[in-house]
Amino acid sequence: MSRFAFPFPSRPMLVLLGVLLIAANLRAPVTGIAPLLELIQSDLALSSTAAGLLTAMPLFIFAVVSLLAASLARALGLFRSLFLAAALILAGVAIRVLGGTIALFMGMALLAVGIAIANVLLPSLVKQQFPQRIAFVTSLYVLVMGVVAAFNSAVAVPLADLAGQSWRWSSSAIGLVALASVLVWFTQLGADRSAGQAAGAAGKAAASVWCLPLAWYITLYMGLNSVAYYMIATWLPAMLVSHGFDADRAGQIHGLMQLCSAVPGLVLLPLLNRLKDQRPVAFAGAALQTLTMVGFLILPSWSLLWSLLFGFGSGSVFIVALSLIGLRSTSTSQAASLSGMAQCVGYLLAACGPPAIGGLHDLFGNWGWALGLCLLVTLGMVCAGVLAARPAPVQKKSV
Secondary structure, eight states, rough: TTSSSOSSSSHHHHHHHHHHHHTTTSSSHHHHTGHHHHHHHHHHHOOHHHHHHHHHHHHHHHHHHHHHHHHHHHHHOHHHHHHHHHHHHHHHHHHTTSHHHHHHHHHHHHHHHHHHHHHHHHHHHHHHOOOTHHHHHHHHHHHHHHHHHOOOOOOOOHHHTTTTSSSHHHTTTTTHHHHHHHHHTTTTTOOOOOTTTTTTHHHHHHHHHOOOOHHHHHHHHHHHHHHEEEEEEEHHHHHHHHTTTOEEEEEEEEHHHHHHTHHHHHHHTTGGGOOOOOHHHHHHHHHHHHHHHHHHOOOOHHHHHHHHHHHHHHHHHHHHHHHHHHHSSHHHHHHHHHHHHHHHHHHHHHHHHHHHHHHHHHHHHHSSHHHHHHHHHHHHHHHHHHHOOOOOOTTTTTO
């Protein structure tokens, strides 16, 4: 080997770059809309109901498309499917700023389809391309996803102000990352084998994964984490204001919570690959969220601390759950099927969570019962995590 030769094969490094670029688009295009909602409502004369639908619609799309992503990968191949996902995200980001209300909703729907496909297939790709570094690569791309989402939300309003209160300019900025993702995945279109080669094994995995107890434990662990995250992310500012925080401070704490959800990537990067038993970290992330619910209930004046700890715990569980999909599945196709199952159930539950605690608040006039529901969700997450993280492959039908 020449002493000037690059120490890593070029294609794996390019694939890793593609993973990180598409991960940067998995949350930011959706969460970055929230700070701009008032500007969007003013520009397009949207009602509060329509604005609420705009933020809820992606969750339902995620749930439906998650069931179809594994079949898409079997038909097209993993790399071509991820290129399609990146292209849909870019198209959605562009279309939503080019017209009126119809274009806004159409763009959000397209990018939600792309995000759902990528969400499901990334764990499968990581298992295929980085089988010895599943936890490391998973932690790395979740870290990138969280950091980019937090940064995008933080700069959304300042960018709009620079452009004369233009939400269109601000929300299109993430399109630069989406474009880079498309360009990288375009170079990998020829990387797939014949799409039909693994169809038989993949079809069997897709049909059977819903019958496996360990698959359900992983699904519930990931799903209950999604429920807790979206319940708190949706209502935290309102809860903080009701406890005496001013609106600006509540917004800052909300942003810090999202940023903290990315921090576990730094902690878990060197740790997960070395663990033969992931139960301690699976338990710790869920238990930390349980602690924060108790904290919100009995010491609301410490909400800054509870918010930061909740973000850290939620991010930790998300990384562990994604890692378990790769570590416990027995094939690339089974990983895709399990990822689709977990994310379908998770997003369906997540879509129901915010209305549930909002209804409890309206019914009882305080946040006590609503936080009690959150506490039950996190306790269920603790139990599911301990069962999901046992060192056994998904195909073993043990309980």
